[in-house]
Amino acid sequence: MKIGIDIGGSHIATGVVEENGKLLGKETRDINMADINDEKRAQNIIVDTINNEIKLLIERYDYSLSDISKIGIAVPGSPTETSIRRLVNLHINNFNIAEKLSSIYKTKIRIKNDGKCAGIAEKKYGALTGSDDCVFLCLGTGVGSAVFLNGKLLEPKQNPGFEFGHMIIQKDGIKCNCGKKGCFETYASMKRFKSNAIKELRLPKNIESEELQNYIRKNIKKQNVSRYVDRYIEYVSLGVSNIINIFEPEEICFGGSFSYYSDIFLPKMAEKIKPLIFNKDTKLRLVSAKLKNDAGIIGATEI
Ligand SMILES: [Zn+2]
Structure with a gap:
């Protein structure tokens, strides 16, 4: 199974996706960054939220960390393959989230612009097939x-x-x-x-x-x-x-x-x-x- 993560301006949604693209279930948390000016703290909130959601999901569906074949992250703006960049709402300027998560998850971690990710899903499984x-x-x-x-x-x-x-x-x-x-x-x-x-x-x-x-x-x-x-x-x-x-x-x-x-x-x-x-x-x-x-x-x- 794969883990898909969608980071928005005010929430993070994480889902368990089967190899055939079917979403098994998801967890969504609001993140309140209004009073945070420090990028390190903002980074920690994002990572902690993701870790908690993945933990809940793999427990619920009786998986273990080693069952995760890939983690993909959709983020706004212009991310690189490894980093979130210039997310003003989330107080992030440049954050290598792939490196940070790779200390826990020994699997492929990919990042892409959220509009592109949603488009890819609609093209492969949704309205644009x-x-x-x-x-x-x-x-x-x-x-x-x-x-x-x-x-x-x-x-x-x-x-x-x-x-x-x-x-x-x-x-x-x-x-x-x-x-x-x-x-x-x-x-x-x-x-x-x-x-x-x-x-x-x-x-x-x-x-x-x-x-x-x-x-x-x-x-x-x-x-x-x-x-x-x-x-x-x-x-x-x-x-x-x-x-x-x-x-x-x-x-x-x-x-x-x-x-x-x-x-x-x-x-x-x-x-x-x-x-x-x-x-x-x-x-x-x-x-x-x-x-x-x-x-x-x-x-x-x-x-
Ligand atoms: Zn403009």
Whole structure:
């Protein structure tokens, strides 16, 4: 069996994955790094959380450490094969996590960008199994992505690349965390969808994601709600049409919390991208992710 780990901005999820890609079970812990400024302490919290989760899982499924054939870790940003780098939210600048974990686990340890891991899982086991040329786009707190051409994941040498979240879709637009203005992410992330919805639709500041989903679903026919959703989808469609015009995918799979709104968002997007596509005869399927929150864990075990 393999261990897949998904490190997010505020939690770590660890799962036991069988050789055929089936997720047997997982453990998720919130990590609160708000008051921590020290990188060493942040590193220890990450490693302790991972160790605890693995311990619980191997006990639950009656495995031992020697049964682990591989450990894969999905992390945001631009990791190297061994290190997590520049994770501002987690106070990590450069952490060779593979070396640290190798003192306990005598097995292969691999690290990759989380969008790529989730894309790999959707391509191999999820919504994208039927396409050779396809794009995975994860719209959640930020924007993650993976591109496959002729069935192969495109991987530049220097960095993970395909930072669609930071392509500029608006000159002098909203300031992004990356320092630039007008990045796709600042218009298309679900974090932005939620924060703007609270402002524009006058919703309670502390509304939970699920409550927001119910609200939008119930009121989608009301003019102010449908106008709000349309405007959001217009921005998403701008970025998506750029991706289509560059890669000519047969299929685009949408993951992250965006996928919970697929039935509302995707038909609207299909209409909005039509005038923006260069090759009018492009045949394209817009689909929702199948593996949802488990894609990062499963994909991490395939790297
Ligand atoms: Zn940016």
